[in-house]
């Protein structure tokens with residue numbers, strides 16, 4: 001529907017220019033979707049703000065615009081006669097045959113009317129890559145629910161951007177460097193020296209406990225602390241044995257993270273913090289050369305503009321510690337510089353997106369500001385932090401296990417699948433159905449993981465989100481099972497409808513309000529995708545899919561499909577097909593595969 005909206009907007013603007021030559025340019029038709037279905041498809045509110053400057057009643061202005069609109073043959077082809085409402089809104093209703101033509105076009109279009117950037121403004125020309133920095137757990141620490149949110153949201157955004165035709169770099173900025181490796185390596189060398197020559201001698205279950213042990217020793221034992229510090233220096237100096245131990249720890253973590261990514265069907269390229277090591281000093285040097293670096297109490301800082309601390313003094317971003325070491329911010333500055341730099345020295349990105357918890361908002365604001373002032377963000381490029389809220393338990397407190405420990409992702413995903421399986425078995429028993437184990441396993445896995453993803457994506461990411469297995473697995477409401485069930489329902493109709501489902505498009509005929517309501521909902525897809533692409537809010541897509549399923553269910557409950565006569569039967573089956581196509585596409589962009597039966 002976006003293309004139609006753009007067309008309509010141009011027609012309106014031209015009509016306004018003809019009707020109101022005395023009005024100041026540029027004229028804005030203020031085209032918006034109709035506030036209620038009975039008002040048609042769109043409304044143009046542009047007459048109202050012109051009343052004052054033109055000294056005319058707004059309805060009179062609207063009338064003049066309408067006269068010009070009706071004189072435009074291309075408008076008359078698109079819309080029925082406009083209606084002026086209220087103080088001077090122009091209500092616009094698309095011609096039914098136009099809507100029909102749109103449905104027919106989508107039935108033969110695998111992209112369902114969503115354009116690809118590749119074909120938009122610059123055909124054949126490669127658009128600049130978009131970097132999506134997401135997931136990004138820390139080595140030797142457990143991936144926690146915050147990383148799960150980042151993983152699910154980041155993957156969805158990457159899928160939407162990819163579908164729109166952008167080259168996307170899905171980067172896993174893992175925390176694989178830093179002083180914590182001093183104590184980890186020291187501990188490893190002491191308690192598991194054999195790990196240094198045997199592969200697979202430690203596994204991450206151990207590695208998290210291992211991290212805790214190393215930390216405890218570091219905090220208590222002065223000698224251990226001193227050795228750890230020396231170990232950091234050795235590692236930074238490239239000592240082979242230290243590097244080997246470091247590589248081993250990374251490899252173990254990586255394998256553990258990968259099982260989660262595999263389970264969730266997430267693709268990521270690892271480019272951890274260590275990747276930027278060789279450039280950290282150059283970053284600081286560049287900042288100095290740009291006149292931004294101030295040495296304050298021995299530390300290299302950039303003072304932030306417009307950010308003041310409690311004492312009213314400007315806040316610094318520290319980029320080099322007193323001991324000469326670098327920190328999280330230095331690495332992020334190096335990363336941003338690299339990502340925007342032209343290839344081969346960088347990624348040549350046009351947009352860089354960071355998906356992390358909202359707690360890192362001020363870190364990213366500071367890094368973005370410094371990078372901008374250093375001239376590392378090219379004109380026209382954008383850099384965005386995509387923050388999200390905390391994951392809370394049912395009780396509104398931080399998510400914990402019953403015994404009070406942090407929840408391990410593996411356990412959480414397993415539990416979702418187990419609960420989905422229990423629900424399924426109960427439902428099968430109630431319905432007197434018997435299914436084999438392969439079916440049960442496939443449905444339970446799909447539903448369980450879909451429920452976790454959808455629950456996360458369907459809430460506005462900025463707010464904290466309450467994790468509840470019961471809610472996310474419910475068959476009713478805005479949940480994955482509800483949407484998956486809608487797809488299954490339509491698959492059932494299609495099976496009964498036979499080949500007819502595919503064979504229409506020429507002779508579509510619609511008459512029922514439920515049909516028009518469904519058509520109008522179906523045609524919103526491109527607008528929703530465009531919105532997710534700019535605003536990076538997956539919940540918009542979820543709300544749309546939920547609304548679409550509800551409109552579909554109303555249609556299917558109130559209008560006969562399989563029992564209807566031709567051409568209604570084929571036309572309605574075509575709507576079923578387009579609905580299922582839209583749901584599958586949308587769920588696919590959320591990272592959720594669909595089922596034919598459940």
Ligand code: ARG
Pocket residue numbers: 133135136137138173174175332335354356
């Ligand atoms: N490793 C960080 C954490 O666990 C997230 C990194 C996000 N990405 C970045 N470029 N800083 O909190």
